[in-house]
Amino acid sequence: MTTPQSASTSPLPSAAIQVLWAKSGEKSAGVGWLPVLHHLLDVGACAWAILGREPQATRDLLTADFGTDTDTARRWTCALAALHDLGKASPAFQHKAPELAARVWAVLPEQDYSKNTPHGMVTQKLLPDLLTRTGRDWPERVARGVAGAIGCHHGQRESSSDYRAPDRGAGPQWDRVQEELLTLVLRGFDLEHAPPPPITDWTGEAFMRLAGLTSFADWVGSSFEMTANPDPLAYSNPAAYVQQAGERASMALDAIGWTVREPLVPQPRPLDETFAFLPDFKARPLQTLLAEVLSASDSRPALVLVEAPMGEGKTEAAFYSHLQLQNAAGHRGLYVALPTQATGNAMYTRLREFLGQQITARAEPVTVDLQLLHGGAALHSGYQANLSATVQMNAQTRARPTDEQKHKIRPNLPGEPGDSVHAGEWFSHRKRALLSEYGVGTVDQALLGVLNVNHQFVRLWGLGNRVVVLDEVHAYDTYTTQLIQTLCRWLRALKSSVIIMSATLPAQTRRELLSAWNVMPDTAPTYPRLTVARTGDAAPISHHIPGPRRRLALNLKATDPAPEAMAAQAVALAHAGGTVTVIVNTVQRAQDILRVVREMLGKRYRSIRRGSSHPQRVNVHLYHARYPADERSEREKRVLRHLGQQPAHYEQDGQERTDDQRPERFILIATQVAEQSLDFDTDVMISDLAPIDLLLQRAGRLHRHDKNNGRRGAHEQPVLYVAGLGNWPEQPLDDYHWKYIYAPALMYRTWHALGGRTQITLPDDLDDLVQGVYDPASPPLDGLSDTQRNTLAKADRKLQHQRQQHGTLGDQAHIGTPDNLLDLPHQPSWGEPDGEPTNDDTDPSKGEMRFGTRLGDESFRIVPVHRHEGAIYLNIKDRIPAQILKLGKGDWDSARTIYARSFQVSRYDVIDHFRRNPPRRGTAHEGWGAHPLLRDAMPLVLDDGEATLGRTHLRLDPELGLTYERLE
Incomplete structure (x- = not known):
């Protein structure tokens, strides 16, 4: 690493600067200790090494942040990153390791402090005063901006509500040692006598660049080994120490795999050459x-x-x-x-x-x-x-x-x-x-x-x-x-x-x-x-985008939304040969339809888990989100094996196989998790009514792969049957809970857009249909009765209100924009509320909004476990212990096995039961509650595959997945 080096060396360090500690074996069950100055310079050197492996464009961005040349901006960036732990030079931090603290109190006055004051907060308070004082002359807004960016390196910007002035240390002795630390860090990056950057404001994007880099560099620098005798070079020649620390930083980056960021392909080849590895690519x-x-x-x-x-x-x-x-x-x-x-x-x-x-x-x-x-x-x-x-x-x-x-x-x-x-x-x-x-x-x-x-x-x-x-x-x-x-x-x-x-x-x-x-x-x-x-x-x-492109003209037909009627139609279509897909809006409907299909087929029914090539058998497969993760994954693989590109590549009995797996007669029953997640091809489809864009997304699975033409049984012409398309859909929206899944206004408008149509051509009709349903300026719908118009008007108002409300919530949820971030008040962190929605598993009775990456019903992860002869197992057959209370914190193999049996649920009464009756999940050191992968998972204890939580009976069925029954 090449860093600027000061020609001069520092005067003898103060006694205080040599005893202030940043890391201690006493705190980490390790050995040795690390002075504050050393850690600051280590982290600054890591920031320098990280930026050295970034593209030049990344370093160029610092020029705008600091208003200087790129090299000076890089040095300011690294020096400021180094100062992230300046707040450790305070009574609020130094007391935390008693043996080391005793050395500090021998040379610095021990003062009142708040035991829980974060040292990042102290940094945020200390640094602006040091930068804005006479001789350094930083603009106050810039000083506060950079202090906030480096002070939040432990996760979030701190609120100053709990901060007290004594936490930073009061009096000339503490002032001198903090000033000395700052001087030595600036000397290490040849900035001791540099004027402040010629900027008057600190932007939101500059804040993010400095804050992100500081945390990254701190993580890397914190991996450096501690010794009983820290290197005195940091005091006498900080620039030389930074040079040596840079070599350690490079080795640490090598170890984690942070390589030089360079173009994957310096000169991209033509498209056909770039994708020549794809069969028949043009x-x-x-x-x-x-x-x-x-x-x-x-x-x-x-x-x-x-x-x-x-x-x-x-x-x-x-x-x-x-x-x-x-x-x-x-x-x-x-x-x-x-x-x-x-x-x-x-x-x-x-x-x-x-x-x-x-x-x-x-x-x-x-x-x-x-x-x-x-x-x-x-x-x-x-x-x-x-x-x-x-x-x-x-x-x-x-x-x-x-x-x-x-x-x-x-x-x-x-x-x-x-x-x-x-x-x-x-x-x-x-x-x-x-x-x-x-x-x-x-x-x-x-x-x-x-x-x-x-x-x-x-x-x-x-x-x-x-x-x-x-x-x-x-x-x-x-x-x-x-x-x-x-x-x-x-x-x-x-x-x-x-x-x-x-x-x-x-x-x-x-x-x-x-x-x-x-x-x-x-x-x-x-x-x-x-x-x-x-x-x-x-x-x-x-x-x-010009053509030509593949066009699909599909016939559109209305069908009865009753589960019995949809099951009967699926069976009839399958008897004619080919593959039939039924996509419905809730897990409950999918399970109900499978039950009827199984009853109607009798001996001809064959679960795809066992499969059959007998010409009179009908293979049936259910796919939704209410299976344990490993079972859901296996079901997903089977969908792709049988309805994906042929010949299929799959594993069976530990062997890789390649052959044609498309069944002669097949019924796939799925929820909307199949409309985006899976690239499959079906001969004919029955779908619940859904908003037009999602309905057309489902229809895109019809005759998707041209190679299957000529082997589609009685369905060489693609047909989309839409349940609820026949009559005004207000009743099925209520009866089958569709109104809790999708906005009724979009459902009514989709019904009207498709009403009277007997054919849709994709992609020609796609955009007009979507814009017609979603455009708020669309003309009034014709052909509706007064009652229907009133119902639609009420649904439109509700949708408009919901959009405004959700838009407002989205605006409140985010951190702000680059223009206003630093003017907004600090808010405490929410944790990390993210995740794929479980919208095919929605309980329509109640729900709570979740302020995360998506809105929807509250959900959490459960793991079904089985009680047998007083013990709890993941699997009765294999007798795999669930280890709810005894799982080792570092046992990742067992944790993955347990996690593989988990899935998300959002049914309100199930969540409410666990909230009121939280199960024991171990301690902070062992058990599910201690493991990073399982700390949010709840065990659902089953007896003979069943459990009753309050007034809800649950059963884990090998074919249906988790079923709910409301007890009266």
């Missing part, structure tokens, strides 16, 4: 057009809106755009955000293959880190295999002599695509994951960057100067959409590029996203369309 018009638009020599970040139907290659277009933007704008990497864990899992596999193929094509292969970010990542076998391989490699590295422990790039081996795509264990931790160069996960993980949760600034720092892809944006409600718009504002300020993809966006949502990027919304061209807005431009550039 660039589609969308991909070609977007590549041409981004090919201009423009180094500014961009907002890209892609509105195109399924099958147009949006994902490949986003991957390629990342390569272009990474080179042009100097972005560090890519994060792909999706609506559900299932879509994230599928994307992880695709991105890993893409990265591996691009690495293989490089002249000098590199190692890249790819993380999977969502609550169920512990269950993803591919990700866990990558993670385990990295842990094993790190263990081998630690076993080498010290001088051989530097992390070395591991090139790909010939014929092994993706060999250099790993998942570093250090980055797998929740708060650190977005620091990784590449990532796939739920949108929730990105939105936590704009919510008031611990270390949200680390997440924003990780997303800064990066390409962020937000996929399937049409899947979110007003509240989450509001948070997405706020995220876009921050990403623009942090000089990231954002690619937003959707089958179609309501016009209002499109306008709001463009406004969030600070450009004037334009008139949308004909669908499908592409819009690119460069940072700094007043208006975007939009294009119609």
Whole structure:
């Protein structure tokens, strides 16, 4: 590391500066201790090393933050990061290790203090006074801004309500030692006599950059070993000490896998060459057009809106755009955000293959880190295999002599695509994951960057100067959409590029996203369309995406919404041959329909878990969110095996197999978790009425794969049966609880938009239908009775009120915008309330709003366990102990096995029971309550597979999943 070094050395250090401690073996069951000065300089050196591996574009951003040249801005950044623990030079902190404190009180006055005052708060109070005093002359607003950024390194900006002046130390002796620390740190970065940065304000984006980097550097610097005799060089020559600490910082970054951030492909190849690894790939018009638009020599970040139907290659277009933007704008990497864990899992596999193929094509292969970010990542076998391989490699590295422990790039081996795509264990931790160069996960993980949760600034720092892809944006409600718009504002300020993809966006949502990027919304061209807005431009550039494209003309038919009628129709359609999919709006309806189908088929019924190729058998499969995670995953795999691309690739009896698995007769019964999560092809579909965009999303599974044409039984012509489309749907909205799942106004408007139609052509009709249902300025609906008009008007008012309310909640939930962040009062952190919604498992009776990444019914995670002969097991057959009270805190293998049996529930009476009767889950040191993976999981104890909680009877059925029965 090359850092500026002062030619002069410091005078003899004071006795006080040599005894102030920052870390102690006494506090950590370790050995030795670390002086405050040493830790400050260590962390500053780590910040310098981190920035040295960042793209030049990241370092250039500091120039605007500080109003200086890039080198001086980098030195100020690292010096300020170093000062994060200045607050430890105070009575409020020094008392915490009694033996070390005794040495401090021998040279500094022991004063009154608040035992619980965070040292970060003391930093926030100390530093502005030191920076603004005569001789340093920092503007007060800038001094307070930088102090707030470095003082929140333990998770959140502190409120000063509990702070008392004596906590920082009173009198000239404490003043002198704090001033001395500041001087030595500035000397270490050749800033002792430097004028203050020529700025008068501290921006929100500068705050996030400094806060995120400081926490990251502190985490790395805190890994340095303590000794009984700290190096005196820090006192005599801080710059030389920083030089040495920089070498340790580089080794620490090597160890965690923080490599130089450079373009994955320095010169992107043409599209067809880039994706030659995909069978029969040929660039589609969308991909070609977007590549041409981004090919201009423009180094500014961009907002890209892609509105195109399924099958147009949006994902490949986003991957390629990342390569272009990474080179042009100097972005560090890519994060792909999706609506559900299932879509994230599928994307992880695709991105890993893409990265591996691009690495293989490089002249000098590199190692890249790819993380999977969502609550169920512990269950993803591919990700866990990558993670385990990295842990094993790190263990081998630690076993080498010290001088051989530097992390070395591991090139790909010939014929092994993706060999250099790993998942570093250090980055797998929740708060650190977005620091990784590449990532796939739920949108929730990105939105936590704009919510008031611990270390949200680390997440924003990780997303800064990066390409962020937000996929399937049409899947979110007003509240989450509001948070997405706020995220876009921050990403623009942090000089990231954002690619937003959707089958179609309501016009209002499109306008709001463009406004969030600070450009004037334009008139949308004909669908499908592409819009690119460069940072700094007043208006975007939009294009119609030309054809040709695959068109699907499907017949539309109304059907009876009664479960018995839908089951009878599914059975009749299956008897004619082919695959039938039934998608309904609640788990209860899916379970009811399966019961009827099973009864109607009798001996011809065959669960797909056992399967049958007998021509008279009908294979039936149920898929929803109310199964334990491992069972849900297995059911998802079976859907893809039988209805996905053929021949199917799957594992059976420990062997990898490839063959055609599409059944001759098959009924899939699913909830809306299948409409986005799974890429499958069905011959005919029966669906509950749903808002038009979601209904068309479901219809997109009809005849999805052309290779299946000619083998669809009696269903070579695609048909969509819609339950509730026949008559005015007010009654089924009430009878089947649809009104609690979707806004009635959207249901009525969808019913009207499809009324009288016998055919829909996709994608031609898609945009007009969606805009007609969602546009608030749509003309009054014709053909309605007075009663129907009144019902619709009431539903419209309710929806408008709900949108306003949810928009307001979304506006209140986020941290603020880059323009107003530092003017808003500090709020205490909410923790980390995020997660995939359980909207197919909604209890219509009651519910509580949750102020997190999404609104919806309160939910929590349960693990069904079985009582047998006085013991509690995960599984009766295998007698696997549940270890509710005795699970070891470090036993991750057992914890993953237990977590694999968990799932989310949102039924109010179940949640209420657990709230009133919380089960014992161990202690702070052992048991479920102590383990990071299970600390929020509740055991549901079953006897013979059943339990009664209050007036609700629950049963875990191997076919139906968890069932509820209300007891009178």
